[in-house]
Amino acid sequence: MKKIVVGMGTCGLSAGAQAAYDRLEMLTAANPDVCMLTRTGCIGMCYREPLVEVREGDSRVFYGGVTPESAEEIFSKHILGNEIIDDDNLVYACWPDGNTCGSESDFLDLQERIVLRNCGTIDPESIKDYEEAGGYQGVRKALTEMTPSEIIRTIKDSGLRGRGGAGFPTGLKWSFAAANEGDQKYVVCNADEGDPGAFMDRSVLEGDPHAILEGMIICARAIGATFGYIYCRAEYPLAIHRLEIAISEARERGYLGTNIVGSGFDFDLKIKQGAGAFVCGEETALFASIEGERGMPRIRPPFPAEKGLWQKPTNNNNVETFANVPWIICNGAGAFTAFGTEKSPGTKVFALAGKVVHGGLAEVPMGTTIEDLVFKIGGGIKNGKKFKAVQMGGPSGGCIPADMKGTPVDFESIPATGAIMGSGGMVVMDEDICMVEIARFFLDFTQKESCGKCTFCRIGTLRMLEILERLTRGEGEPEDIEKLEQLSIQIKEASLCGLGQTAPNPVQTTIRYYLDEYKAHIYDQKCPAGECQALVEFYIIPDKCVGCTLCAKNCPVDAISGKVKEVHVINIEACVNCGKCITSCNFGAVITR
Amino acid sequence: MKTAAKQENFNYRLWRYDGAPGELIPLLQSAQEHFGYIPRRAINYIAGVTAIPESDIYGVITFYSQFRLQPMGKYVIRVCAGTACHVSGAKLIRETVEDELGIEVDSTTEDGLFTLNTVACIGCCSLAPVIMINEDTHGSLTPASVRKILRNYRKKAAVSSDSIAVTAEGV
Numbered sequence: 001m002k003k004i005v006v007g008m009g010t011c012g013l014s015a016g017a018q019a020a021y022d023r024l025e026m027l028t029a030a031n032p033d034v035c036m037l038t039r040t041g042c043i044g045m046c047y048r049e050p051l052v053e054v055r056e057g058d059s060r061v062f063y064g065g066v067t068p069e070s071a072e073e074i075f076s077k078h079i080l081g082n083e084i085i086d087d088d089n090l091v092y093a094c095w096p097d098g099n100t101c102g103s104e105s106d107f108l109d110l111q112e113r114i115v116l117r118n119c120g121t122i123d124p125e126s127i128k129d130y131e132e133a134g135g136y137q138g139v140r141k142a143l144t145e146m147t148p149s150e151i152i153r154t155i156k157d158s159g160l161r162g163r164g165g166a167g168f169p170t171g172l173k174w175s176f177a178a179a180n181e182g183d184q185k186y187v188v189c190n191a192d193e194g195d196p197g198a199f200m201d202r203s204v205l206e207g208d209p210h211a212i213l214e215g216m217i218i219c220a221r222a223i224g225a226t227f228g229y230i231y232c233r234a235e236y237p238l239a240i241h242r243l244e245i246a247i248s249e250a251r252e253r254g255y256l257g258t259n260i261v262g263s264g265f266d267f268d269l270k271i272k273q274g275a276g277a278f279v280c281g282e283e284t285a286l287f288a289s290i291e292g293e294r295g296m297p298r299i300r301p302p303f304p305a306e307k308g309l310w311q312k313p314t315n316n317n318n319v320e321t322f323a324n325v326p327w328i329i330c331n332g333a334g335a336f337t338a339f340g341t342e343k344s345p346g347t348k349v350f351a352l353a354g355k356v357v358h359g360g361l362a363e364v365p366m367g368t369t370i371e372d373l374v375f376k377i378g379g380g381i382k383n384g385k386k387f388k389a390v391q392m393g394g395p396s397g398g399c400i401p402a403d404m405k406g407t408p409v410d411f412e413s414i415p416a417t418g419a420i421m422g423s424g425g426m427v428v429m430d431e432d433i434c435m436v437e438i439a440r441f442f443l444d445f446t447q448k449e450s451c452g453k454c455t456f457c458r459i460g461t462l463r464m465l466e467i468l469e470r471l472t473r474g475e476g477e478p479e480d481i482e483k484l485e486q487l488s489i490q491i492k493e494a495s496l497c498g499l500g501q502t503a504p505n506p507v508q509t510t511i512r513y514y515l516d517e518y519k520a521h522i523y524d525q526k527c528p529a530g531e532c533q534a535l536v537e538f539y540i541i542p543d544k545c546v547g548c549t550l551c552a553k554n555c556p557v558d559a560i561s562g563k564v565k566e567v568h569v570i571n572i573e574a575c576v577n578c579g580k581c582i583t584s585c586n587f588g589a590v591i592t593r
Numbered sequence: 594m595k596t597a598a599k600q601e602n603f604n605y606r607l608w609r610y611d612g613a614p615g616e617l618i619p620l621l622q623s624a625q626e627h628f629g630y631i632p633r634r635a636i637n638y639i640a641g642v643t644a645i646p647e648s649d650i651y652g653v654i655t656f657y658s659q660f661r662l663q664p665m666g667k668y669v670i671r672v673c674a675g676t677a678c679h680v681s682g683a684k685l686i687r688e689t690v691e692d693e694l695g696i697e698v699d700s701t702t703e704d705g706l707f708t709l710n711t712v713a714c715i716g717c718c719s720l721a722p723v724i725m726i727n728e729d730t731h732g733s734l735t736p737a738s739v740r741k742i743l744r745n746y747r748k749k750a751a752v753s754s755d756s757i758a759v760t761a762e763g764v
Contacts, residue, residue, distance in 0.1 A: 014717045014730035046719035197676030199716035234622070234659055235712065275618055275657035278713065292617035294656040310614070351718065353677035359719030391676060427676045427718075441679055445713070451656075554692075583689040586737035 002035040007051040009042030009206045015049035023068040027075045035079050041207020043120025044361035048091050058096035063089045114347050115323045116363045119207030124242050127249040130210040138326030142218045143263035151222040157333035159345040164318030165422045167411035176305035177223040177315040185225035186309045187216050188316040191232040194278040195394025198425030200349040201319035205239035209246035215322030220267045228269035278449035282497045283316045296451045297497035340366030344410035354427040355382045371405040385430035393422025395442045396502030398509030418509040434531035435514040440468035442506035457500030460491040472532045476522035536592040542567045544589035551581035603627040607642050630661040666701045666708035671725040675714030681721040689736040693743050
């Protein structure tokens, strides 16, 4: 029997998956013996959403950009007529013999899926689906066949490193929490994915929530914890909804609660919703937030393994780290180290976004080069533009320039460039992006999100932002670069937590690789990328202008002239670069250059 | 109907509060869900029941961007300011929305129809630039298309007989 699977992660739903699902539901209800309809999480090809997959035996066919109308066509031709619709909407097809075809074969063929093993395959709202895919075998093995120290040994041997960004060895972290005595210990899952431009954790939470629960149960057993929290951002309502379903199903099936799988081990957990503070991604701030306080970081030592949540020994890992754990327990440490590099084994999930053709999620072995990620999996740069840089690690990370695209992504090579691995956000930038402006953008973010505890982070980032704002307005001074460099060092040294210690990274890396752009802003009052609004020339493309007069009416300084139905022209001398003409034009005729 | 359920939720939470630590943020979240924002009297209630000083509660409210002390418009517009949206022209989209509505970020139109906010990342980066209006996401926007969307919402509001749902003070 054929199975129709609709991708219903946030990206799919935003693109209109519900409408396609509703239509297919109607059609399936009318033909109940022909096929079954189910939903799944994100398969990763966000750029082709809404995605509909037709499965029969081992063959899988994906259609992209599905509307209710094309869903009907898929149903009548493929489901009822057994005919694969081989047009632009055919994204990917995989046959039982392993052959693949379709426009996006590269995107999936180059990936190795450990963390995303079930994402886009199973119904995230069904524990049965998860169990059929081998789910909770890790819990069974860890709780009934292994001792806590054997679990920790396996994780240590696998070389798994924290996927939240810092890359601390997970097994070592667990051994600290296990070694500390306490009447109560906690396991915390950090699902407060705050980096703008990163959505890996969201996809795992939405697409395979049981994997995270399973990882947490195994960790709890290893360190001797009996209670856990998942701290998830409130901006991910679907993730929270699916976690709630997963938790209650896991309780029903005896994977949470008392005497889990008959092992005599007790563990339960609950979800805590974040309330919108980036700094709560920092573990001690996260604990403060769970405790109901302002989410401000605490001084270490004592470290969380000794005194964490509610002053009890606590182990905190990121979503992706926990999702790796059941796989490692089931397949062994050796299977994991077969992927990746010697010091960074395994895989890493990246969220490709920005000016890349294939925006989406990709899981690749550690050590894959930036070039492969951007050009092979990502399909290169949109609109045939030139590749300029990738930004990794969000506001804590840095920009890696195009000529370093051979850099492998792992925990050694990326920090050497001045960026950080981060949680896996990879924003691709083309030649139109100004690096000074990007530095300003990130500083604006970290400045607003600084909790205010450390003076250098609170005030230092503001001073840096003010300088960068001046630069983008063309009001820079020659000593500004030196001031920025100095402040960067001071903020890094005088901040308690990761937010302040990494906040200057975007500025430092852009100065390091794009000093010329900074100089052009300061000495020539020019923005070479043509992005900084105050430093560019506004221009109306004659071929696109229809003479609607809207721009002229909206211009506050009457700098635009032209008659109705005639091409309008901007008088550069009078123009104050306010941008009103761009936002008022309905035809995209006004550009900057 | 929906409001009654939410009210019960907030009152129920307050009622069953047993002094367990860490309940303040969930209480505030349910208060906001109920009132649409956190009115002064909700702070009073919570302070009375939990014995947490009002000043501490206020400190928590102002720390987290999710909490609002002012009523919201019928349509809450959240312009994504994530990195992917930023490099795809989110600033232009924000300026267009500001121009079309005649308000700036973090404020509400006089008729109570629209509240404009920015959000760090919605996570639909492949659809950038993106805005959310209440629960609906609109992607791949241009200044022209965002104006059209806003005008459609205005029309919808004018047609619908619903009174504008600026939540009034009080339970």
